[in-house]
Every structure is written in C-alpha cells, then in structure tokens.
Amino acid sequence: MASIFFSTAAAYLVTAVHARLRPLQAISISSLIGFGGCSLYLLLEATRATQNAKILLHWGEIGLLYTIVNFLFLAAAYNSKIVSKHRFPVSLIWILGLVVIVNLWVSLRLIFGIDAFAxxxxxxxxxxxxxxxxxxxxFAWYMIIEPYWENIWxxxxxxxxxxxxxxxPLIYLLINPTIVPVIYSRVVAxxxxxxxxxxxxxVYAVRGFYKQM
Incomplete structure (x- = not known):
C-alpha cells in the first residue's frame, strides 16, 4: 500500500509543480473512485464487525476525509481548460491501454472476491x-480520452x-518466496x-521534457 500512497502523492506533487488544473480532474476522479470505494467498504465493515470495529471506523473516516478533499479538488478543476493540446505519441496510448486492461481485470476480480493477486x-x-x-x-483511461502532454505528467x-x-521489494520477494505465500508466476508478471x-x-518523461525545451 505504501507504493500506492507514494505514487498518488507524486501525482499531486507533479500537478502542483507543473501549475496546471486540468490534470487534477483525472487525479481527483481516480481518487474518488479508489479511496471512496475503500472508505465505503471500511465504514460498512465497521458496522458489522465484532472485532477491530474501531480500527475499521478510524481508517474508513480517514478515507472519507480524503474523498471529500478530492471532491473539492474536482470542483476546483471541473471547468479548467487545456492550455496546450499537444498530443503525446500513439505508442504511449497503447501502453496506457495495457495498464487500463490489466488494472480493470485485477481490480474487479479482487473487489468481487476472486483470487487475482500475486x-x-x-x-x-x-x-x-x-x-x-x-x-x-x-486515471490511465482518462489520459487516453485526453491524450495531451499537459495531462500526462x-x-x-x-x-x-x-x-x-x-x-x-518484488525482486526480494522472488528471491525469498517463503516470506509470504506467493504465486510465483504472478509475481514475475x-x-x-x-x-x-x-x-x-x-523514457516518455525525458522525451516530453526535451520537446518542451
């Protein structure tokens, strides 16, 4: 989970440094879905749990607060315009398409209780x-809809x-597969x-940087 929080923080940081509101739409929508779903699940579980109900409620409330903050971000970015409609390469769209397919396949299986993780x-x-x-x-799907350099950073x-x-950590897990019960082929994939x-x-960050110079 640390990698997910770190990558989310990186997306917000890049948006702030780049000083563009439009990309904030995609980040906010993805966070509303991701963390909003987590918050709803945790809060519902807290009402049913006989053990650890307070912990579930605590994390559910944190997720709810994060969801509210992202709703405000989305409201702020909702009417923002794209400053530059310079499109990134089609090859990057194909990569994003792969990311969307894999993430949707794995995420929906996990949500519905079907084994799909490494x-x-x-x-x-x-x-x-x-x-x-x-x-x-x-998040990746939104970039396919609006395939502009301004959005992708x-x-x-x-x-x-x-x-x-x-x-x-993944390499370490492959070397030491007894740490947790792993499915080796899935860890490799x-x-x-x-x-x-x-x-x-x-590669594309370097290409985009030089294009803007």
Missing part, C-alpha cells in the same frame, strides 16, 4: 487493493514513483509490468 491477501486487503487499482485504471510521475518503491511502466514513464 500473493495471498485477506478479504479486506483484497477489496482495498481492488478499489485502489480500479482508481489507478480510471502527473501519471508519469505516479508510474515512476510506483516502480521506484515496488521494484526492489507483476514485476515485469511494474518495470515496463516504470521504464516507459522515464
């Missing part, structure tokens, strides 16, 4: 991962942050996808 998850963690991955997939930042924080998006984001 290692064994408890039911609550599977659903939480599912909602956050669904939000990430929506926060997502590239998120990919780089996600890959930076997750590559090492997960690592390859993370590396692919990480390296692709670096």
């Amino acid at each position: 290692w064994r998850l408890t039911e609550p963690m599977a659903i939480i991962y599912g909602w956050t991955l669904l939000g990430a997939g929506i 926060p997502l590239l930042g998120a990919f780089i942050a996600y890959g930076f924080t997750l590559t090492g 997960y690592l390859l996808l993370v590396l692919f998006t990480f390296l692709s984001a670096l």
Whole structure:
C-alpha cells in the first residue's frame, strides 16, 4: 500500500509543480473512485464487525476525509481548460491501454472476491487493493480520452514513483518466496509490468521534457 500512497502523492506533487488544473480532474476522479470505494467498504465493515470495529471506523473516516478533499479538488478543476493540446505519441496510448486492461481485470476480480493477486491477501486487503487499482485504471483511461502532454505528467510521475518503491521489494520477494505465500508466476508478471511502466514513464518523461525545451 505504501507504493500506492507514494505514487498518488507524486501525482499531486507533479500537478502542483507543473501549475496546471486540468490534470487534477483525472487525479481527483481516480481518487474518488479508489479511496471512496475503500472508505465505503471500511465504514460498512465497521458496522458489522465484532472485532477491530474501531480500527475499521478510524481508517474508513480517514478515507472519507480524503474523498471529500478530492471532491473539492474536482470542483476546483471541473471547468479548467487545456492550455496546450499537444498530443503525446500513439505508442504511449497503447501502453496506457495495457495498464487500463490489466488494472480493470485485477481490480474487479479482487473487489468481487476472486483470487487475482500475486500473493495471498485477506478479504479486506483484497477489496482495498481492488478499489485502489480500479482508481489507478480510471486515471490511465482518462489520459487516453485526453491524450495531451499537459495531462500526462502527473501519471508519469505516479508510474515512476510506483516502480521506484515496488521494484526492489518484488525482486526480494522472488528471491525469498517463503516470506509470504506467493504465486510465483504472478509475481514475475507483476514485476515485469511494474518495470515496463516504470521504464516507459522515464523514457516518455525525458522525451516530453526535451520537446518542451
């Protein structure tokens, strides 16, 4: 989960540095779906739980607060205009399409209680991962709808942050598969996808930077 929070923070940071409101739409919508879904699940579980109800309620309230903040961000960015409609390459659209397909497939399976992750998850963690991955997939899908360099920078930042924080632990997990019950082939596939998006984001970030110089 740390990698998800880190990548989300990176997307917000890049948006702030780039000083554009339009990309905030995609980040806010993806966060409303991802963290809003997590919050709703945790709050509902807190009403049914016989144990750890206070912990579930606490995290559900944090998720709800985060959802409200992103709703305000979305309201602020709702009528924002795209300053530059310079499109990024079609090859990047295909990469984003792959990310959308994988994220939707994995996230929906996790939300509906179907085993789909690289290692064994408890039911609550599977659903939480599912909602956050669904939000990430929506983020990438939004970039396909509006394929402009102005929009893509926060997502590239998120990919780089996600890959930076997750590559090492995944490699360590492959070397030491007894730490947690893993499905080896899925860990390999997960690592390859993370590396692919990480390296692709670096390449396109450099290309985009030089295009704007």
